[in-house]
Amino acid sequence: MPVETSAVAAPPVELAPTGRPGIGAPQAHRSFELDLDVFDGPFDLLVTLILRDEIDIWEVRVSRIIAEYVVKLADSGEFDLDATSQFVVLVAALLEMKSRLLLEEEVEEELEDLDPEEAARQLLERLARYSQFRNVAGALGTSWGEHSGRLYRNAAVPAGLLRRRTPDGALPALALADALAPLLREPPVPDTSHLADLAVSLVKELRRLRLILDDAGEFTFAAVAPPDRLERAVTFFALLELHSSGEARLRQTNHFGDIVVSRVAAPALVAG
Amino acid sequence: MLPLARRLEALLFISARPIATDRLAEACGCREDEAAEALGALRAEFAAGAHGIEVREVAGGFTFAVADDCAEDVRRLTGAEKPDELTPALLETLAVVAYLEPVTRAEIAEVRGVSSEWALGALEERGLVEQQGRADTPGAPILYGTGERFLKLFGLVSREHLPPLEEFSLSAAEVDEIRSRLHANAERRGQ
Numbered sequence: 001m002p003v004e005t006s007a008v009a010a011p012p013v014e015l016a017p018t019g020r021p022g023i024g025a026p027q028a029h030r031s032f033e034l035d036l037d038v039f040d041g042p043f044d045l046l047v048t049l050i051l052r053d054e055i056d057i058w059e060v061r062v063s064r065i066i067a068e069y070v071v072k073l074a075d076s077g078e079f080d081l082d083a084t085s086q087f088v089v090l091v092a093a094l095l096e097m098k099s100r101l102l103l104e105e106e107v108e109e110e111l112e113d114l115d116p117e118e119a120a121r122q123l124l125e126r127l128a129r130y131s132q133f134r135n136v137a138g139a140l141g142t143s144w145g146e147h148s149g150r151l152y153r154n155a156a157v158p159a160g161l162l163r164r165r166t167p168d169g170a171l172p173a174l175a176l177a178d179a180l181a182p183l184l185r186e187p188p189v190p191d192t193s194h195l196a197d198l199a200v201s202l203v204k205e206l207r208r209l210r211l212i213l214d215d216a217g218e219f220t221f222a223a224v225a226p227p228d229r230l231e232r233a234v235t236f237f238a239l240l241e242l243h244s245s246g247e248a249r250l251r252q253t254n255h256f257g258d259i260v261v262s263r264v265a266a267p268a269l270v271a272g
Numbered sequence: 273m274l275p276l277a278r279r280l281e282a283l284l285f286i287s288a289r290p291i292a293t294d295r296l297a298e299a300c301g302c303r304e305d306e307a308a309e310a311l312g313a314l315r316a317e318f319a320a321g322a323h324g325i326e327v328r329e330v331a332g333g334f335t336f337a338v339a340d341d342c343a344e345d346v347r348r349l350t351g352a353e354k355p356d357e358l359t360p361a362l363l364e365t366l367a368v369v370a371y372l373e374p375v376t377r378a379e380i381a382e383v384r385g386v387s388s389e390w391a392l393g394a395l396e397e398r399g400l401v402e403q404q405g406r407a408d409t410p411g412a413p414i415l416y417g418t419g420e421r422f423l424k425l426f427g428l429v430s431r432e433h434l435p436p437l438e439e440f441s442l443s444a445a446e447v448d449e450i451r452s453r454l455h456a457n458a459e460r461r462g463q
Binding site for chain 2: 053082085086089120123124127130131134137139141149150152153154
């Protein structure tokens, strides 16, 4: 619904009349004048008229408003954070209204289940509740003007006057010594008996296996492996080392069966 | 001045924060009603216009404050500045927090109909709103409330001294006007 030019000559109006002054009216960006196809005047007024359904939001191109504001900012050469913030908030509100309208059909379908009277009652309730806080904000603004500048005593209490809580009665020096003594005592040596002491090293095991290999030319893992599990693992690693260096060939005919180790070349001179 | 009033004067002078009557009584070893009576005498002694400082009841206790007509001189001496004005959005958000605290961000947004994230952040920066733990609801949202600074800057003794919310309800005529506008809108949509 395009608006008549005479409509915009009216002064900006507050939305929900509350009878209490000084709240809710956007102020910082009031100097921002718009020249749109459907509207010519201050931005505040445009928003107000849209919210009062006196201008159809579909007729307003929000991108055009933003572009004009950016040009205005560039021309003015100064950046007013408060004014720009409020502008962004209002523009965001316009965009939200527009996007909601896009979904209006779906929303209406959802609302079909709701009795129109009930829907109106709920909306009225919500508006009434919001208005309470909006009006309180006005009263708080008045209180702020009256009290916020007051200077209360806020000097820190001198350190010497601060209360120090001490235990009742005198504290003997021996009590302090008793309290500190446990901190000075050497802690007991931790018990490491559960940790195995490894008797063989990989180098020693390699040397032993090479000697056996030189003497016998062939042996089985079961025949040379020590009984200790950890030492058997070292023996196994030594076998792998012999295999990877090309000194021995390993054969295992069946899974988990014994491993036959046979010599394939003379032992490496540098090994061991 | 009563001897007890002089002792209370010393306590108020040395304390950096408002002190409640019961604590004053405890410090002086007297009954609370005796302390209250002596406080009355002290307030009369420091009545507005008599001295450069006044005894004020604020934020749950009594404290000295610079007399309003001397504040400008103190500002020139100390360089203390007046707090910035609060925008309508900040005042509105603060009102919701003050009356409904402890309150979550979602609850504030529900009352206001818009997100209050920025406003809450700005109020927190100014020390007017503070986080007061988390709600025992799904998502454990942060709970917001007001503190001593809020009471001081709005000249309140406690939150109970906020004017009743009912005083700010819409009048019957305003409710009727909104109702008729809602009906008019509904009819226009129905056409």
